[in-house]
Amino acid sequence: KVRLIATEEAWSIPEVAAELKKVSNGPSQSLDKLLVKGIYDQEGGGAQYAGVNFLDGLLDAEQARLRQMDELGIDMHLMALTAPGVQMFDADTAMELAIVANDRLAALCRKYPTRFAGLASFAPHSPKRAAKEMERAINELGLNGFMINSHTYDEYLDDPKFWPILEAAEAMGRCIYIHPRAASYGFKGPLQDYGMDSAMWGYGMEVGTHAVRMMAGGVFDEFPNLKICIGHMGEAVPFWLWRLNFMNSRAQLAGRSKKTKRSMAEYFHDNFVITTSGVEDPLALRYSIDKLGVENVLWAIDYPYQPMEPAVKFIEDFACTDAERHALCHGNAERVFHIS
Ligand SMILES: COc1cc(C(=O)O)cc(C(=O)O)c1
Numbered sequence: 001k002v003r004l005i006a007t008e009e010a011w012s013i014p015e016v017a018a019e020l021k022k023v024s025n026g027p028s029q030s031l032d033k034l035l036v037k038g039i040y041d042q043e044g045g046g047a048q049y050a051g052v053n054f055l056d057g058l059l060d061a062e063q064a065r066l067r068q069m070d071e072l073g074i075d076m077h078l079m080a081l082t083a084p085g086v087q088m089f090d091a092d093t094a095m096e097l098a099i100v101a102n103d104r105l106a107a108l109c110r111k112y113p114t115r116f117a118g119l120a121s122f123a124p125h126s127p128k129r130a131a132k133e134m135e136r137a138i139n140e141l142g143l144n145g146f147m148i149n150s151h152t153y154d155e156y157l158d159d160p161k162f163w164p165i166l167e168a169a170e171a172m173g174r175c176i177y178i179h180p181r182a183a184s185y186g187f188k189g190p191l192q193d194y195g196m197d198s199a200m201w202g203y204g205m206e207v208g209t210h211a212v213r214m215m216a217g218g219v220f221d222e223f224p225n226l227k228i229c230i231g232h233m234g235e236a237v238p239f240w241l242w243r244l245n246f247m248n249s250r251a252q253l254a255g256r257s258k259k260t261k262r263s264m265a266e267y268f269h270d271n272f273v274i275t276t277s278g279v280e281d282p283l284a285l286r287y288s289i290d291k292l293g294v295e296n297v298l299w300a301i302d303y304p305y306q307p308m309e310p311a312v313k314f315i316e317d318f319a320c321t322d323a324e325r326h327a328l329c330h331g332n333a334e335r336v337f338h339i340s
């Protein structure tokens with residue numbers, strides 16, 4: 001049996017859920033309000049937002065989740081505080097709750113060292129305190145990397161104010177997972193209809209934009225060894241890579257885009273890995289493997305937003321070599337997220 005490590009598995013704690021319920025009734029103009037209200041402030045924990053009760057699944061690790069993992073032969077969930085994490089809270093509350101969540105997640109991983117690994121949260125809007133918590137999470141808590149849910153109050157990691165966070169991750173050789181949340185305020189207009197605020201469309205645009213801003217902004221010239229992970233088959237960036245590369249190179253020649261040492265394609269190959277979360281499409285997976293190299297593609301479920309069984313069937317049915325299967329199902333996750 002091939003070891004199965006799922007790498008974008010969502011989790012929450014009552015303290016964060018309670019704070020998000022307050023946000024859902026607060027003044028925030030964020031597009032995330034639709035999701036946060038639907039999951040944290042209604043009966044049914046999201047049932048009327050997406051027809052599924054997400055909240056029960058998020059708050060559970062040791063009961064239904066672990067039971068299903070056993071039934072389906074899933075060895076491990078790499079867990080992280082679900083989007084939007086602590087990023088809708090003020091910096092102090094965000095820092096306090098990130099510490100609580102990291103401690104709680106580390107305790108779970110210590111209790112089940114072969115079943116759960118974890119990505120640490122932090123308050124991006126307090127970059128220096130964030131870097132300290134990142135160091136504590138790796139050096140004292142033994143967590144496996146970091147989670148950020150894309151923008152924080154509409155600002156992105158290409159902004160040098162956040163670079164203490166990137167510096168810490170690069171120095172420790174640990175990966176930052178950039179997970180979606182609803183798109184930042186500037187995108188809000190057209191995404192307010194038809195459910196497009198959500199994972200249906202806006203999530204991909206939000207993270208794709210984040211990744212392109214970082215590459216075009218020269219982040220990987222500053223931090224050449226920084227590793228970023230994005231889910232959902234790379235948020236369509238792998239599909240756009242030829243066009244991104246062509247148009248960015250032309251924009252740099254025309255003086256419209258910042259001059260960078262390397263190209264978009266090189267940055268995406270060298271500084272990014274992707275996961276298959278929520279894109280159970282064998283054609284998209286084969287394209288991504290051929291485009292990026294199998295060492296840059298990791299299997300994920302995206303539980304509880306995606307059910308576990310179809311995601312297991314997807315990867316078990318996927319036509320690939322044994323070497324590719326081991327890389328996709330556990331080898332790449334072991335390398336990128338320091339899982340033994
Ligand atoms: C934070 O809430 C989420 C909701 C959904 C959804 O299917 O509605 C998907 C994701 C996700 O793709 O991670 C996250």
Ligand SMILES: [Mn+2]
Binds near residue numbers: 008010179231277305
């Ligand atoms: Mn997810």
